[in-house]
Amino acid sequence: MAQPRKSAVRTTRGPEHDHARCASDALARAEQVCQERNVRLTPIRRRVLELIWRSHAPVGAYELLEHLRENGRRAAPPTVYRALEFLRDNGLIHRIESRNAFAGCEHPNAPHTAQYLLCDECGDAIELEIAGLARRIETRAAEMGFQVARQTVEANGLCRRCRPDSSTHAR
Numbered sequence: 001m002a003q004p005r006k007s008a009v010r011t012t013r014g015p016e017h018d019h020a021r022c023a024s025d026a027l028a029r030a031e032q033v034c035q036e037r038n039v040r041l042t043p044i045r046r047r048v049l050e051l052i053w054r055s056h057a058p059v060g061a062y063e064l065l066e067h068l069r070e071n072g073r074r075a076a077p078p079t080v081y082r083a084l085e086f087l088r089d090n091g092l093i094h095r096i097e098s099r100n101a102f103a104g105c106e107h108p109n110a111p112h113t114a115q116y117l118l119c120d121e122c123g124d125a126i127e128l129e130i131a132g133l134a135r136r137i138e139t140r141a142a143e144m145g146f147q148v149a150r151q152t153v154e155a156n157g158l159c160r161r162c163r164p165d166s167s168t169h170a171r
């Protein structure tokens with residue numbers, strides 16, 4: 001298989017983070033989730049998910065199309081959009097609204113609303129799991145007579161690795 005042209009895989013969680021392992025675990029989880037739900041992770045869906053998991057930086061649809069083309073696969077835009085829709089419907093990826101891009105979900109077994117930390121420097125997206133936050137927003141909105149259809153909670157800043165004083169903060 002052709003090597004990816006773009007820069008080396010970036011990792012989020014400090015130098016000890018084994019992203020190859022992290023990505024292969026994510027794909028294995030995806031296979032399992034699809035099996036349990038009796039839906040098919042077709043080659044194109046799998047390929048798109050693989051590309052999204054190349055790093056923790058969200059990937060846009062256009063970039064996905066470019067990668068697929070580089071690897072000699074003819075993928076029409078609608079095919080990729082449908083694959084993205086499938087992955088999203090099955091909770092395997094989340095859409096990062098502010099970047100118009102997609103990131104792999106780290107715990108796709110149960111449906112949830114994700115919150116994200118977005119690094120301004122390396123571009124990584126870090127999924128947060130704040131118990132009850134989505135519900136609290138919905139409840140508060142309901143008190144104000146507002147019915148929430150979608151939620152986007154995205155915080156921007158610098159990740160542990162990109163902070164100038166990151167060495168003193170590394171755990």
Ligand SMILES: [Zn+2]
Nearest residue numbers: 018019022023
């Ligand atoms: Zn990783």
Ligand SMILES: [Zn+2]
Nearest residue numbers: 105106107114
């Ligand atoms: Zn998630």
Ligand SMILES: [Zn+2]
Nearest residue numbers: 119122159162
């Ligand atoms: Zn960063």
